[in-house]
Amino acid sequence: xxxxxxxxxKTDDYRIxxxxxxxxxxxxxxxxxxxxxxxxxxxxxxxxxxERDKPYIILNLQQLEFLNSSGISMLSKFVINVRQKGDIEMxxxxxxxxxxxxxxxxxxxxxxxxLKLELN
Amino acid sequence: MSPSFxxxxxxxxxxxxxxxxxxxxxxxxxxxxxLPFTEEYLIIGFSPSSVPLKQRWRNNGxxxxxxxxxxxxxxxxxxxxxxxxxxxxEIKGAVSYIANELLxxxxxxxxEKTDYPISIRLQxxxxxxxxxxxxxxxKENVPSFQSYIKELTTSDPGELYIHKLEKNADDENCxxxxxxxxxxxxxxMAILGWKFETVEGTEEIIxxxxxxxxxx
Numbered sequence: 001x002x003x004x005x006x007x008x009x010k011t012d013d014y015r016i017x018x019x020x021x022x023x024x025x026x027x028x029x030x031x032x033x034x035x036x037x038x039x040x041x042x043x044x045x046x047x048x049x050x051e052r053d054k055p056y057i058i059l060n061l062q063q064l065e066f067l068n069s070s071g072i073s074m075l076s077k078f079v080i081n082v083r084q085k086g087d088i089e090m091x092x093x094x095x096x097x098x099x100x101x102x103x104x105x106x107x108x109x110x111x112x113x114x115l116k117l118e119l120n
Numbered sequence: 121m122s123p124s125f126x127x128x129x130x131x132x133x134x135x136x137x138x139x140x141x142x143x144x145x146x147x148x149x150x151x152x153x154x155l156p157f158t159e160e161y162l163i164i165g166f167s168p169s170s171v172p173l174k175q176r177w178r179n180n181g182x183x184x185x186x187x188x189x190x191x192x193x194x195x196x197x198x199x200x201x202x203x204x205x206x207x208x209x210e211i212k213g214a215v216s217y218i219a220n221e222l223l224x225x226x227x228x229x230x231x232e233k234t235d236y237p238i239s240i241r242l243q244x245x246x247x248x249x250x251x252x253x254x255x256x257x258x259k260e261n262v263p264s265f266q267s268y269i270k271e272l273t274t275s276d277p278g279e280l281y282i283h284k285l286e287k288n289a290d291d292e293n294c295x296x297x298x299x300x301x302x303x304x305x306x307x308x309m310a311i312l313g314w315k316f317e318t319v320e321g322t323e324e325i326i327x328x329x330x331x332x333x334x335x336x
Binding site: 013030032034066068069070072073076077080081097098099100103104107110111 | 173174177178180181209210212213214216217220221224228278281282285286288289299300302303306307308
């Protein structure tokens with residue numbers, strides 16, 4: 001199957017895109033969508049990247065200022081999905097200076113102990 | 121922003137054992153207390169709206185950010201003290217997260233059949249910050265919410281968090297994460313409490329007030 005171009009998702013509040021040079025999904029802005037249904041396009045983008053780049057997947061959240069609990073749930077669900085596929089190396093790059101990341105990202109390690117979590 | 125709606129809303133007794141016979145039910149869960157009178161607080165009220173929830177969803181984030189911005193005035197930072205800047209940043213992030221989660225919940229679970237307003241109040245004491253948010257709740261949703269509250273107040277938050285997420289991951293049709301209150305406890309060390317009340321106007325209305333305390 002031909003590799004499709006993975007589109008970016010962009011609104012006034014956030015932007016999510018795949019950077020082919022660094023092979024990372026970059027999330028930027030403020031993500032406060034109202035529920036799983038609204039997060040579905042983002043999950044789709046993540047799954048498409050995972051299918052193409054496996055056994056590696058890198059998420060860069062260093063410019064994601066806000067994520068609500070529905071977003072944390074979506075991210076956790078994706079991490080569990082990756083874990084269940086097995087043999088995938090997943091990295092999440094975050095920022096120590098964004099308060100929610102310092103508090104909440106570490107919980108992902110409990111869902112997937114092999115996750116590489118880097119907080120800069 | 122105007123608190124004028126308060127005069128239109130049914131009377132909410134302010135003491136724990138109100139003598140009025142109009143009050144039919146009151147139940148307290150977790151750490152809930154009636155706040156001492158203070159002149160320093162901020163309250164934002166939302167009147168019932170005919171605009172669909174989806175269209176006014178972004179108001180939650182805007183209001184939460186406003187509350188956070190407002191509050192940091194009371195935590196001045198000085199450039200020569202990096203800790204004060206970091207503290208301000210931490211407080212702003214925490215207020216913004218918690219207020220947004222509380223508003224999202226209130227808007228989602230509000231009883232659309234009543235015109236009871238939603239209000240969020242933020243008060244700063246010497247060593248703590250207190251959020252209180254009041255909304256109406258459909259009678260049929262009270263038992264499930266109360267049993268979730270019991271789960272929240274009796275379980276180990278870390279274990280409950282993992283349990284919920286693993287369960288969500290297995291459930292394709294899961295629409296609500298139920299993580300908002302839990303992340304406040306687990307990640308922000310918040311202390312939570314609830315008050316359910318029946319208020320009587322022309323029709324019976326049940327309200328729930330959620331109280332979140334944060335040490336600062």
